[in-house]
Amino acid sequence: MCKLAIITGPLTRQQVNATLLTANQSFARTQRNGFGFIASTGDSATAYGRYLTPSGFCGYRSKVPMLWAGAHDEGTPLPPITRALLVHGRTATSEVCLPNVHPFTRPGGWSLIHNGIVTWTGDPKDEPVSAGLCDSDQLLEWISTGGDMHKASEVWSGYGAVALLSPDHKLRIWKDSNATLYFARRAQGQGWAFATDDDDLIKIGRTVPLANNPVKLPACYAEFSSHGKLVGTQSWEGFGQRHTITAAAVQSSLGRWTTVDAT
DSSP, X not given: OOEEEEEEEEEEHXXXXXXXXXXXXHHTTTOTTOEEEEEEOSSOEEEEEEESOGGGOOSTTOOOOHHHHOSEEEOSOOOSEEEEEEEEEOOOSSOOSGGGSSOEEETTTEEEEEEEEEEEOSOGGGOOOOSSSSHHHHXXXXXXXXXXXXXXXXXXXXXXXXXXXXXXXXXXEEEOTTSOXXXXXXXGGOOXXXXXXXXXXXXXXXXXXXXXXXXXXXXXXXXXOTTSOEEEEEOOOOSBOOOOOOHHHHHHHHTTOSOOOOO
């Protein structure tokens, strides 16, 4: 199972750097197949990092030789103020390679991190085609080309928690009943913080103070403004359950994913 950490509301460069180091130290013990993040100012996603070797992470843009730190890909410097920070630790269910390290992105401002496994179960001719090599990238391809997550159960099976930055600069979180995510309010009403494990959230709270102990989040959809304020939340059905799919769909999935979600 992968791990997520998500923080909304204003964060200074110092807070972002400290949060990344804290999350990496905690995640790297079990999430050995990748570490990544993306930071949004509320106007654009201006900084990102993807690291194939989590234990080699030395901080964002630390200029450590790739031979020492492992393969990685980094973007522009951190903005003065970040308003949404998405962090991901990866346990692989498909090929271990840098292109499969979260976050996944698309032109125009799409960025996604995902904990879980999903498989396309809709009509094979409508299956989204992505350049990536894993299910999470395929899911983003579907969303960024018009897919509606509130109808995900009709064409996907599996489970998970998904955090998405979209071209309108809003953050959206979907979490089904089979995924785990904890939340806490940030101190002084500055925003919200989420993590897959309550212990991870407590550790992050040492760099981004929290107003309450971690609480387990129910299955839901939540939307946040470009400045990190909670706009609204509602229940979410989640992804579809395992069921028989056509031979064509199985063959299509076998070509790319290591996990085929069929009975």
